[in-house]
Each structure stands twice: as structure tokens, then as C-alpha cells.
Amino acid sequence: MIRINCPFCGERDHSEFGYGGDASIEYPALDASMDEWHDAIFLRENICGMQSETWHHVSGCRMWLIVERDTMTHQIKSVRPAHDANAAVLADLAAGDQS
DSSP, X not given: XXXXXXXXXXXXXXXXXXXXXXXXXXXXXXXXXXXXXXXXXXXXXXXXXXXXXXXXXXTXXXXXXXXXXXXXXXOEEEEEESSHHHHHHHHHHHHHHHO
């Protein structure tokens, strides 16, 4: 069982999350060719080891997260908000707790 430490909700079972895919994928522009979109969506690396992934906390705060996970052991190295604005809110909250 994978446990993901959501920065907003705390540690939760992976069944609360939806897997979003490889976080390192850079999608083409909306007006890109069909071939460029095909390659971005269907031609992926099958990484053996540490990978950055997107996960959506569907049954919790509904935030998107970037999870660094070892695909062989499922050990999670780090979890952070996928969007900079959400990371800034967490940083502000942490700074306020230390005052």
C-alpha cells in the first residue's frame, strides 16, 4: 500500500488519489501538429527508479501534487503542490506558525 503525505491534509492512503501521469512531460502548444500531440501522449518512458508524477487528491483537498516516487519500491521521496500559488500559501502558513 502506498501512503502519500499530502501537504494540505496529511498522510493518506493512495486510494484517495488519482494518478495523473509523468510530471516531466512537456505538452505541445494547442496548435501543434497531430504527430506532436501523439508523441507527447503515447510515447512515454517506462522509468525504472525515481520518477516525478502528478497525483490528484480526489477524496481530500482536491489539489494536484507532484510526487517523487521510486517505481520499483514505491518509496516516496517528496511531495509538493503542483502549482506555485498553492506552494506559496503553504509557505505563508508555515511562516505564520513559527511566529
